[in-house]
Amino acid sequence: MTRTLTDPYTTLGVARSADAAEIKAAYRRLAMQYHPDRNPGDKGAEERFKEISEAYATLRDPELRARFDRYGAAGQGMGRPDFSTADWQTIFQEADIKIDWSGRGNVPRTGNMVFDALFGAMAGMMRSSGLLPGEDRDVSALLTVPEARSGTRRRVHVPGPSVCVRCRGTGQGSAGFCDVCGGRGVSRGGAQVEVEVPPLRKDDTRLRLKGLGGPGRPPGDAYVHLNVQLPPGAALAPDGTLRAELTLLPGEAARGVTTDVLGVEVVVPKGSASGDTVRVPEGGLGGSDLLLTLKTDVWGGLWRRVRNALS
Ligand SMILES: [Zn+2]
Structure with a gap:
C-alpha cells in the first residue's frame, strides 16, 4: 500500500482539461476492465483497481484536483494524496460494486473473495474516510498506591492510526487546518493523550476516552486500563x-x-x-x-x- 502517487490523469487516460463527466466515464470504463469480479486472483488487476480508484478520488474532488494541478504529486505533502475525505461509498457505487454494509467485523462483504481481500487491505483507509466505525484502542497504565489513592495525571500513548487529539478528527484548527494533523484528523503514529486519573476504588479500573480511538464514523474509543503497582506481600x-x-x-x-x-x-x-x-x-x-x-x-x-x- 506504499505506492507512490502517479499522475491521476495518466492513470485514467484523460486530458488535463477533462470535465467531471469525462473523468467519471473513464473511471467507469477502467473499473469495469479491472473489476476484481472479472479478474479473479489477478494481483496486478487488484493493484490497478486501487490505482484508478485513487486517481478518480483525486480528480472528482475539486480541492484535491486543484492541489494536484498546482503542485503535482510533490504538492500532496506526503507524496500521496490524503483520501480521508474521499467519498468511497459513491466511488464504488459508480464502479457498480455492490457492498454489503452490514458486513461482519466492520469490513464490508461483497461476496467475492478477491474483492473481500482488497477490502481488508483498504479497511483502514475506509475507516479514515469515515465510512466505517473506528476501532477501539486499548492502552494500560501502572499506578503507584499514592497515585491510585489520590488520583493523578498520566500521559498515555494511544497506538495509531488514531483520532487527532487536538481537533478530535475534524481536521480544523483555529486558523484553517489543524496544525497537529495537517487537516487529516488522524494521527498515523498514534497520539499522546493526557489523562486525568480520578482516585481509584479498586484495581483494574478502565477509563474510557470517548472518540479518541481509531478513526472512523463514529470514531472508536480508547480504553485506559489502570492497574495498581503493589509492593511484595501486599x-x-x-x-x-x-x-x-x-x-x-x-x-x-x-x-x-x-x-x-x-x-x-x-x-x-x-x-x-x-x-x-x-x-x-x-x-x-x-x-x-x-x-x-x-x-x-x-x-x-x-x-x-x-x-x-x-x-
Ligand atoms: Zn488534528
Whole structure:
C-alpha cells in the first residue's frame, strides 16, 4: 500500500482539461476492465483497481484536483494524496460494486473473495474516510498506591492510526487546518493523550476516552486500563481495603514509631509487637483502610528507613 502517487490523469487516460463527466466515464470504463469480479486472483488487476480508484478520488474532488494541478504529486505533502475525505461509498457505487454494509467485523462483504481481500487491505483507509466505525484502542497504565489513592495525571500513548487529539478528527484548527494533523484528523503514529486519573476504588479500573480511538464514523474509543503497582506481600481487596506488611527494626515496635508507608503517615503505638495489625483509616483505595501487619527484621527495617529518607 506504499505506492507512490502517479499522475491521476495518466492513470485514467484523460486530458488535463477533462470535465467531471469525462473523468467519471473513464473511471467507469477502467473499473469495469479491472473489476476484481472479472479478474479473479489477478494481483496486478487488484493493484490497478486501487490505482484508478485513487486517481478518480483525486480528480472528482475539486480541492484535491486543484492541489494536484498546482503542485503535482510533490504538492500532496506526503507524496500521496490524503483520501480521508474521499467519498468511497459513491466511488464504488459508480464502479457498480455492490457492498454489503452490514458486513461482519466492520469490513464490508461483497461476496467475492478477491474483492473481500482488497477490502481488508483498504479497511483502514475506509475507516479514515469515515465510512466505517473506528476501532477501539486499548492502552494500560501502572499506578503507584499514592497515585491510585489520590488520583493523578498520566500521559498515555494511544497506538495509531488514531483520532487527532487536538481537533478530535475534524481536521480544523483555529486558523484553517489543524496544525497537529495537517487537516487529516488522524494521527498515523498514534497520539499522546493526557489523562486525568480520578482516585481509584479498586484495581483494574478502565477509563474510557470517548472518540479518541481509531478513526472512523463514529470514531472508536480508547480504553485506559489502570492497574495498581503493589509492593511484595501486599493485596488489594475488592472493596479497596489494602493489606501490606510493615517491617520494623527490632525495638521500634515496642518503643513505638511514626513512619511513612505507601504515601501515608502511620503511627505504630508504643508497646506493639511483631504480628500485630495497625489500621490506617482511609489508607487504602476509595476511602477504605490500610491494614499493616508488623514484622521485625534488621535489614528490612533499615531498608524501610533508607527508602523513606530518599523519597
Ligand atoms: Zn488534528
